Amino acid sequence: MRRPGELIRAVRVPLPLSPLVAFHKIAKRRFDDISSVAVAFALDVQDGIVRRARIGLGGVAATPIRALATEAALEGRPWTARTVEAVAPVLRDEGTPMDDHRASAAYRSAMLGQSLLKLYARTTEAVSS
Numbered sequence: 001m002r003r004p005g006e007l008i009r010a011v012r013v014p015l016p017l018s019p020l021v022a023f024h025k026i027a028k029r030r031f032d033d034i035s036s037v038a039v040a041f042a043l044d045v046q047d048g049i050v051r052r053a054r055i056g057l058g059g060v061a062a063t064p065i066r067a068l069a070t071e072a073a074l075e076g077r078p079w080t081a082r083t084v085e086a087v088a089p090v091l092r093d094e095g096t097p098m099d100d101h102r103a104s105a106a107y108r109s110a111m112l113g114q115s116l117l118k119l120y121a122r123t124t125e126a127v128s129s
Helices: 068-074 081-092 105-128
Strands: 020-026 037-046 049-058
Touching: 020 105, 037 105, 049 068, 068 081, 081 105
Parallel strands: none
Antiparallel strands: 020 037, 037 049
16 A cells, blocks of 8 residues: 555566467558547466456447456366357457447447457468468
């Protein structure tokens, strides 16, 4: 706990970072500063098993949130198409998306599930290339 007048001089991030990281920004225009949905993934996959998952979401709740149910659904399971297809609906149900001028709640939810499928597709492309 900081005392009055104390300042934070440094923030240290422990290394190594998760080996599988991605950020998906979904917006109408590529260079919009505000996204309809934002998803940040940090996964530690060892020997084909998701050992640790951290997923941050933006645009689907009043403030940025963690996708805790999705993280729990992934951890300890194999990083396979079957797992990803089973867990994508969990990610779709995270948050409390709303309708606004950028996107509908249904679209936001759909993009959450698609983002996990997209991440998996990109990791398998990298391995098979």
